[in-house]
Amino acid sequence: IFISQSFFNIRGIPYMTTNTWTAKAKDGFNSLDVSETYIDSALKWLDVWLTDPAFSEYVPQIQYLIENGRWNFLLDAFYQVIPFGTGGRRGLVGVGPNRINTWTIQASAQGHSQYLIRQYGEQARQRGVVLAFDVRKYTQKGIYDEALANPVMNLDGRRLANAAAAVYAANKIKVYMFKEERSTPELSYAIRHLKAVSGDMFSASHNLPTDNGKKVYDQYGGQLIPPDDQILVDEVTGNVTEIKRINVAQAQKNGLIEVIDEQVDDAYYDAACRVSLSDERQLKIVYSPLHVTGLTSVYPILRKLDFDITLDPETSNMSGAFENVTFNIPNPEVIESFDHSLPFARQVGADILISTDPDADRIGVMAKHNGEWQFLTGNEIGIILTNYAISKYRSNGRLNRNSVVVKTDVTTSLMQKIAQQNKVQCIGDLLVGFKYIADEMNKIEKAGKIDNFIFGAEESHGYLTGNYARDKDAACAAIWLCEHAAELKKLGKTL
Secondary structure, X not given: OOOOHHHEOOOOOEOOOHHHHXXXXXXXXXXXXXXXXXXXXXXXXXXXXXXXXXXXXXXXXXXXXXXXXXXXXXXXHHOOOOOOOOOEXXXXXXXXXXXXXXXXXXXXXXXXXXXXXXXHXXXXXXXXXXXXXXXXXXXXXXXXXXXXXXXXXXXXXXXXXXXXXXXXXXXXXXXXXXXXOOOHHHHHHHHHHOOOOEEEEEOOOOOOOOEEEEEEEOOOOOEOOOOHHHHHHHHHHHOOOOOOOOOHHHHHHOOOEEEEOHHHXXXXXXXXXXXXXXXOOOOEEEEEOOOOHHHHOHHHHHHHOOOEEEEOOOOOOOOOOOOOOHHHOOOOOOHHHHOOOHHXXXXXXXXXXXXXXXXXXXXXXXXXXXXXXEEEOHXXXXXXXXXXXXXXXXXXOOOOOOOEEEEEOOOOOHHHHHHHHOOOEEEEEEOOOHHHHHXXXXXXXXXXXXXXXXXXXXXXXXXXXXXXXXXXXXXXXXXXXXXXXXXXXXXXXXX
């Protein structure tokens, strides 16, 4: 068929009917060595996104991808709706149902709203949800046409949180929204503090900068466990037939969306500071937030406790690009994450170097020992903190036969041996995931014995003490690590 020059748009892409675009995509998909099942599913979703007015802002980029024969990319972006797992949704940001974008986030929020109303009824609407986000922003080049409008370019956690808020509010569920970037543990604290029924964290933790997503939290401030997690998954993936939305500004005016102020920050800082077990502070600390939210939690909390803490200048600007982190992977579980902060720690003569991941729930540690810097694994940190906490509880007269430490099954058994040697209980056979440690804490609290809880740990650098949160918190671990290191320094020792 001959198409005259007047039937081309300003980018030189020919105007075609939706059927023509879909047919072109079908020919392209058929050139790939993949199952027809995937092709049929991708074509179904592609047709929806090309024709439904709800997706009109995505259409120019979809047409660009089709015209340029990006078949593998398109197939992957459209063959399914990005899975909603037991913790939430996380993955690549982009155009299509198998990507993180405002539509997949709003579909999640609609299913979550339905779940909350089924579970809590009118209480869900009155008690509400808390939303927090980190600094991630999608800026990847070379995928989409930069000359065309692109709804996913510069998509960040704040926009995703606003998109979700519009859905919760449309379902008449009260929304508490952090004004600026905050950490996951502060979200966990805020849910408990505000007596909300749930919360969302918009973050992809230590994934690459191209990813984003959301984690869902329950009324206790922890992630959902069976069977509730699967009930939520089924609701999101099987029962969403319409996404309700309301204008965010209007919802704020109506009182359905409320911005959280500094009072919650201050209350969280106070709660975290109360876990301190020592007044020793003679230690030089360098801290790297790896460009993200630890600046709003770990740093102010350690300063509030009068520690001598200096920010690493290379990694202390808020940036979702993680530009001064090796491979742009801000994961304190790997020694490479210290590549840019270690030279500064050497330069200023620090005793200890700590870092945290983007949502500040995991911590990494290096200690200067005999003139050399040593990296501690997650298990080693767990061992050190278990021993430190038990010894402090004993000296403070807080240890009793009901005292307990909690760990996952894959976390070092040495924690259990230390506990047993000190006649402390250890719940040590839990499934992987801090949510199971949080659930044990809920059980202990329900029994009226939360003061007996000493410490929870998992080998993937996640730790928690106190009773203020139900997800791991790098801040409380940092407090114990720094004060313990200060006491050891006084004795001529190191972590």
